[in-house]
Amino acid sequence: MAKKAAPLSPLAPTGGFPRIPAIGGVTLAAGAAGVRYRDRPDVVLGVLPEGTTVAGVLTRSKSASAPVQWCRHNLEGGHARALVVNAGNANAFTGAVGERSVKRTAEAAAALLGVSPGEVFIASTGVIGEPLPEQRIIDVLPALKGGLKPEGFEAAARAIMTTDTFAKGASRRVRIGNATVTIAGFCKGAGMIAPNMGTLLTFLFTDARLPADVLQACLVRAVNKSFNCISIDGDTSTSDTCLLFATGAVGAAQPAIEGLDDPNLTEFRRGLNKVCRELAQLVVRDGEGASKFVTIRVNGATCKKSARKLGLSVAGSPLVKTAVAGQDPNWGRIVAALGKAGEPMDQNLLRIWIGGLPVAENGARHPAYDEAALARHMKGQEIEIEIELGLGSGACTVWTCDLTHGYIDVNADYRS
Amino acid sequence: MAKKAAPLSPLAPTGGFPRIPAIGGVTLAAGAAGVRYRDRPDVVLGVLPEGTTVAGVLTRSKSASAPVQWCRHNLEGGHARALVVNAGNANAFTGAVGERSVKRTAEAAAALLGVSPGEVFIASTGVIGEPLPEQRIIDVLPALKGGLKPEGFEAAARAIMTTDTFAKGASRRVRIGNATVTIAGFCKGAGMIAPNMGTLLTFLFTDARLPADVLQACLVRAVNKSFNCISIDGDTSTSDTCLLFATGAVGAAQPAIEGLDDPNLTEFRRGLNKVCRELAQLVVRDGEGASKFVTIRVNGATCKKSARKLGLSVAGSPLVKTAVAGQDPNWGRIVAALGKAGEPMDQNLLRIWIGGLPVAENGARHPAYDEAALARHMKGQEIEIEIELGLGSGACTVWTCDLTHGYIDVNADYRS
Numbered sequence: 001m002a003k004k005a006a007p008l009s010p011l012a013p014t015g016g017f018p019r020i021p022a023i024g025g026v027t028l029a030a031g032a033a034g035v036r037y038r039d040r041p042d043v044v045l046g047v048l049p050e051g052t053t054v055a056g057v058l059t060r061s062k063s064a065s066a067p068v069q070w071c072r073h074n075l076e077g078g079h080a081r082a083l084v085v086n087a088g089n090a091n092a093f094t095g096a097v098g099e100r101s102v103k104r105t106a107e108a109a110a111a112l113l114g115v116s117p118g119e120v121f122i123a124s125t126g127v128i129g130e131p132l133p134e135q136r137i138i139d140v141l142p143a144l145k146g147g148l149k150p151e152g153f154e155a156a157a158r159a160i161m162t163t164d165t166f167a168k169g170a171s172r173r174v175r176i177g178n179a180t181v182t183i184a185g186f187c188k189g190a191g192m193i194a195p196n197m198g199t200l201l202t203f204l205f206t207d208a209r210l211p212a213d214v215l216q217a218c219l220v221r222a223v224n225k226s227f228n229c230i231s232i233d234g235d236t237s238t239s240d241t242c243l244l245f246a247t248g249a250v251g252a253a254q255p256a257i258e259g260l261d262d263p264n265l266t267e268f269r270r271g272l273n274k275v276c277r278e279l280a281q282l283v284v285r286d287g288e289g290a291s292k293f294v295t296i297r298v299n300g301a302t303c304k305k306s307a308r309k310l311g312l313s314v315a316g317s318p319l320v321k322t323a324v325a326g327q328d329p330n331w332g333r334i335v336a337a338l339g340k341a342g343e344p345m346d347q348n349l350l351r352i353w354i355g356g357l358p359v360a361e362n363g364a365r366h367p368a369y370d371e372a373a374l375a376r377h378m379k380g381q382e383i384e385i386e387i388e389l390g391l392g393s394g395a396c397t398v399w400t401c402d403l404t405h406g407y408i409d410v411n412a413d414y415r416s
Numbered sequence: 417m418a419k420k421a422a423p424l425s426p427l428a429p430t431g432g433f434p435r436i437p438a439i440g441g442v443t444l445a446a447g448a449a450g451v452r453y454r455d456r457p458d459v460v461l462g463v464l465p466e467g468t469t470v471a472g473v474l475t476r477s478k479s480a481s482a483p484v485q486w487c488r489h490n491l492e493g494g495h496a497r498a499l500v501v502n503a504g505n506a507n508a509f510t511g512a513v514g515e516r517s518v519k520r521t522a523e524a525a526a527a528l529l530g531v532s533p534g535e536v537f538i539a540s541t542g543v544i545g546e547p548l549p550e551q552r553i554i555d556v557l558p559a560l561k562g563g564l565k566p567e568g569f570e571a572a573a574r575a576i577m578t579t580d581t582f583a584k585g586a587s588r589r590v591r592i593g594n595a596t597v598t599i600a601g602f603c604k605g606a607g608m609i610a611p612n613m614g615t616l617l618t619f620l621f622t623d624a625r626l627p628a629d630v631l632q633a634c635l636v637r638a639v640n641k642s643f644n645c646i647s648i649d650g651d652t653s654t655s656d657t658c659l660l661f662a663t664g665a666v667g668a669a670q671p672a673i674e675g676l677d678d679p680n681l682t683e684f685r686r687g688l689n690k691v692c693r694e695l696a697q698l699v700v701r702d703g704e705g706a707s708k709f710v711t712i713r714v715n716g717a718t719c720k721k722s723a724r725k726l727g728l729s730v731a732g733s734p735l736v737k738t739a740v741a742g743q744d745p746n747w748g749r750i751v752a753a754l755g756k757a758g759e760p761m762d763q764n765l766l767r768i769w770i771g772g773l774p775v776a777e778n779g780a781r782h783p784a785y786d787e788a789a790l791a792r793h794m795k796g797q798e799i800e801i802e803i804e805l806g807l808g809s810g811a812c813t814v815w816t817c818d819l820t821h822g823y824i825d826v827n828a829d830y831r832s
Binding site for chain 1: 476
């Protein structure tokens with residue numbers, strides 16, 4: 001696995017990795033275990049203080065990986081003390097061997113840190129169907145433990161990259177009652193799956209003190225507005241994992257939160273939504289071969305779910321995505337993509353704008369359609385598509401990138 | 417619209433367009449109306465004898481074109497006397513103007529031929545959202561009428577091409593009772609949609625004498641096993657149309673058929689299935705940028721529908737399709753694509769073969785996995801994937817092609 005690194009995505013944010021403040025109680029370390037890649041960090045150890053609650057959203061794939069199944073089981077307990085992540089091998093479709101491999105890794109981390117294996121969360125990304133050499137990971141855990149520090153976010157984000165061209169992180173400070181808490185996270189894309197590598201992995205941390213069930217409810221809502229609103233190529237991974245850890249290190253300064261509707265939780269929920277949205281957008285900006293970032297706003301659908309389905313149908317259409325790559329304001333393909341979604345829609349009520357310019361209305365091309373102005377917008381790097389269904393108040397914004405030769409280059413390349 | 421013609425697909429059948437016998441009562445003519453293309457035939461007129469019954473399967477898109485809506489209405493009558501098809505403009509998302517345009521064309525053809533507009537069927541393929549200059553079509557109808565002949569299949573198949581690189585036709589002779597009847601058809605692909613051009617159009621003809629409801633039942637079943645089992649890019653067109661005309665010219669030699677289960681109909685149904693399957697496979701062989709033809713056999717699913725959904729999930733996966741393009745026997749992507757289909761599946765029962773070679777079993781890579789032998793198969797032009805779910809007796813075969821730079825070239829190209 002000695003591949004030439006892909007050049008930095010043209011859509012990468014300027015300024016590099018953001019400054020992320022330490023989260024009370026969270027320490028991280030990254031190291032090189034040589035799972036598959038050589039000469040680069042590929043394993044992350046995260047350690048969390050006693051009392052940390054955890055929430056998670058995992059892939060719905062019927063061929064979910066062994067680590068995903070492990071996390072699904074441990075999430076029932078609601079508590080976490082450690083996180084072990086590796087890149088290079090997804091430990092997916094590896095059968096009983098793969099399950100043993102996760103268990104051995106978790107038990108080794110648990111023994112090293114003096115916690116229970118049921119509180120150790122595992123995530124893996126990389127090649128599918130090859131046994132994971134977990135001993136390589138276990139061997140570096142003691143060294144990682146020695147290197148744990150509160151400012152390890154950037155190194156951790158870098159160690160879990162596969163075909164990503166930049167490390168992805170985001171954070172927000174919010175108030176719960178009179179206490180200030182921090183929400184921070186890092187993730188990897190999303191090419192969506194490189195030569196048999198794959199997966200969206202996201203790890204979020206906060207020093208807030210929240211019961212696991214409330215944390216879970218917050219996370220599900222945030223994921224539905226962020227990671228579930230992006231599409232690179234429509235291929236769902238066997239290993240998609242998003243975990244949120246709340247250490248409670250903020251202490252008694254924060255009022256206790258009992259339920260999702262507690263008014264003291266409003267700002268936290270908004271902050272979490274923003275961190276998730278920022279990370280999700282970074283994933284799109286690093287889509288394999290992406291040269292344009294596309295925002296699709298859907299309004300006037302019969303409900304929110306319908307709006308998302310319509311938006312994702314447009315975002316996932318290879319014909320829309322190649323048209324964007326070709327700088328073609330090809331709104332006919334948007335109409336076709338909406339039509340195939342199977343959601344309520346009336347051609348005669350539909351209105352479409354590209355870059356704020358009207359293109360369709362009353363079941364036909366808009367009278368003020370201005371191809372030259374549209375062509376100018378399509379030459380830009382940020383493409384905006386707005387769709388009004390005229391049926392109800394369901395709204396959703398989704399994000400995607402274009403489909404270019406770069407995608408074929410990355411994915412039609414032989415694995416070894 | 418002066419585009420360089422794409423080179424002939426490497427998957428095109430050798431021997432060119434097949435010899436298709438005349439179908440009793442059917443005459444066809446093709447001509448150049450200059451709808452959008454210059455200097456090539458772009459309109460087809462088909463004329464059918466009195467008593468011809470008709471069946472049709474039309475796009476389920478919510479943004480169906482004006483001609484599709486016209487055909488949907490006329491199919492209720494069950495009778496047909498004429499067919500007018502054009503390439504270059506789909507007359508889709510053209511509002512009330514588009515509806516008038518279809519009506520004017522049908523009325524002109526009806527007046528010219530002395531039939532009712534309710535028996536004139538219209539299909540259009542091409543750019544979406546631009547008003548169709550139907551007068552250009554109407555103007556050439558008299559000349560087309562003068563040129564009608566029974567052997568017009570190849571010319572008709574050629575005139576409806578958009579990004580197709582070869583004309584597509586197929587036929588079979590079968591017996592109904594002691595009478596021999598012919599089933600023949602032509603179609604266009606399926607790039608799936610070229611620079612705003614699009615659509616799968618199929619026209620089938622037979623001299624059998626069949627009631628419209630029986631014809632419809634036969635056609636739905638044939639389409640479900642053929643055109644509904646292929647995937648180029650997962651983008652459903654606004655204009656997909658498949659029509660089957662039965663002239664009854666075979667006469668009294670054929671026993672009357674009352675229902676779908678009539679034993680005298682068995683051979684006809686098989687023949688229709690074969691013609692449809694052959695045409696559907698030709699569409700895949702002419703997929704935009706295709707360099708490999710992929711057959712995916714799914715067995716052991718819980719039911720037939722589930723098998724088709726699982727097969728199409730693999731066939732539609734950009735990651736599977738780019739892996740095939742890269743000659744990579746990347747079976748992990750097949751597992752991932754099956755997993756995302758949302759259909760019943762058990763990793764531990766799943767078995768996969770590529771080119772007849774076992775790759776996966778018991779939830780893991782097969783012990784006899786032979787990467788070198790697999791690589792040899794992947795270098796070929798015909799790729800075979802076999803999937804055994806081990807859950808039931810649901811089976812389905814689907815067909816697709818690889819996803820290459822050629823697809824991006826065709827579709828990221830500006831329309832004009």
